Amino acid sequence: MRIINNKFNIKMISENFGRYKYNEVDKYIELGGFIGLKVALEKGKQHVIDELKISGLRGRGGAAFPTWQKWEGGIRELDEETFVICNADEGEPDTFKDRELIAKDPYKVIEGLTISGYMRSAKTGAIYLREEYTYMKHELETVLELSREKGYLGKNILGTGFDFDIKVFSGVGAYICGEGSALIESMEGKAGKPRLKPPRIGSKGYLQMPTQFNNVESLAVVATILKMGASEYAKYGYGDSIGTKLISICGNVNKPGVYEIPFGLTLREIIENVAGGIENNKKVKFLQLGGVSGPLAPESLLDTRYTYEDLWDLDLGIGSGAILVADEDMSVIEYIKLANNFFHHESCGKCIPCREGVHVYKKK
Ligand SMILES: Cc1cc2nc3c(=O)[nH]c(=O)nc-3n(C[C@H](O)[C@H](O)[C@H](O)COP(=O)(O)O)c2cc1C
Known part of the structure; x- marks a missing residue:
């Protein structure tokens, strides 16, 4: 059984946070940046798939689909035009870990998307950036420009004959546009x-091209795994939930924020040891896991381990990695009304259950 190493101070995905600025490409390279891309280009597509299998990486956008499986099914040679997208819409309330990655390690996200482009033999990719994050668009464009200058993007990347470039698209400020096909329509x-x-976007996506679609964190983890080696990454985690996860924790905790944790801590450990405990020494009433669309967990489940399997067994889930903590003063009913109002506001109205089933509730 895999054990949890070095419980509260693991830095793999977040290894570069605070260590360089977006216009310091050389620092990123000094920190081991682009090694993941080099490994992919040198060792080839099958190596990437094998490493992803060992790493057990599941999509970090919420659906938790095994990344190796998605990527193996998507491998293409240059027989048709393909496209890759980094989903940086991050519209799920309580979720803000992708913002942290884009702000604190943007080159790693670009590197992951370039690896994804290589796997699909795509010539172009896009970062779909949440509308509220457009203040970071200029920084991302600088990151792209400096990566081109260093030969990690553009024509003939690292002399391998692989041509690939990335554009940044601004999101349209709608929750539904985090879903792949709605995102592409926009x-x-x-x-x-x-x-x-059908057809699924894997076969007919952006402008009818086969399109591979991944979350920001998933792409950053791919770059990390290829750099450090999957067996090293797989030393962390618990059972079949391998490695680490970026969580965004908020609500009535003393230290809300984004943290990298190994899978396998208990929910109680996350609250007490990572997020500094509950404000004013109150008691926990419930948690909400995976954002406002996620299920609620009562206080009695606090000793559950934060793994995909332990949470699924209880009909809970990791989802996007958001954890909202509500203390004893929070009314569950009032909270659910707020969540419901969010979905009422954000419903695109296309499908009947959501269009007809979600109502506005007034505050009491
Ligand atoms: C309504 C809705 C909103 C979504 N919002 C996001 C989002 O903001 N970011 C994201 O990465 N995935 C979001 N997803 C999940 C994506 O559709 C998709 O599963 C994910 O981006 C795939 O990447 P992954 O395999 O790397 O997780 C959303 C799904 C739905 C149905």
């Missing part, structure tokens, strides 16, 4: 509403 200049499937 990139194509249409109303951001989900498409009926």
Whole structure:
């Protein structure tokens, strides 16, 4: 059984946080930046898949689909035009870990997306940046420009004959546009509403091209795994939940924020040892896991381990990695009304259960 090493101070995904600024590409390179991309280009696509299998990486956007499986199914040679997208819409309330990655290690995100482009033999990719994050667009564009100058983007990357470039698209400020097909519709200049499937975007996505779609954190983890080696990454975690996760924890805790934790801590340990305990020494009433669309966990489940499997067994989930903590003063009913109002406001109105089933509740 895998054990949890070095419980509260693991820095793999977040290893570069605070260590360089967005216009310091040389510092990123000194810190071991772009090694993951080099490994991918030198060792080839099968090596990337093998490493992702060992790492057990599951999509960090919420659906938790095994990344190796998505990527293996998507491997293409240059027989048709393909496209790759980094989903930086991060619209799920309580979720703010992708913002941290883009702000504190943007080159790693670019590196992960370039690896994804290589796997699909894509020539172009996009970062779909949440509208509220457009203040970071200029920084991301500088990161892209400096990466081009150093030969990590653009024509003939690292002399391998691989051509790939990235554009930044601004999101349209709608929750539904975090869903892949709605996101693509909005990139194509249409109303951001989900498409009926099939076809899935893996075969017909942006401008009808086969499109690979990943969350910001998933891409950063791919770059990390290829750099450090999957077996090293796999020393952390618990059971089948391998490695670490960036969580965003908020609500009635003393130290809300983004933290990297190994899978396997208990919810209680996360609250007490990572987030500094409950404000004013109150008691926990409930948690909400994975953002406002996630399930609520009562206080009685605080000794549950934070792993995919332990949470799924209880009909809970990791989702995006958000953890909201509510203390004894929070009314569950009032909280649910607020959550419901969010979904009422954000419903795109396309599907009947959501359009007809979500109502506005007034505050008492
Ligand atoms: C309504 C809705 C909103 C979503 N919002 C996001 C989002 O903001 N960011 C994200 O990465 N995934 C979001 N997802 C999940 C994506 O559809 C998709 O599963 C994910 O980006 C795939 O990347 P991954 O495999 O790396 O997790 C959303 C899904 C739905 C249905």
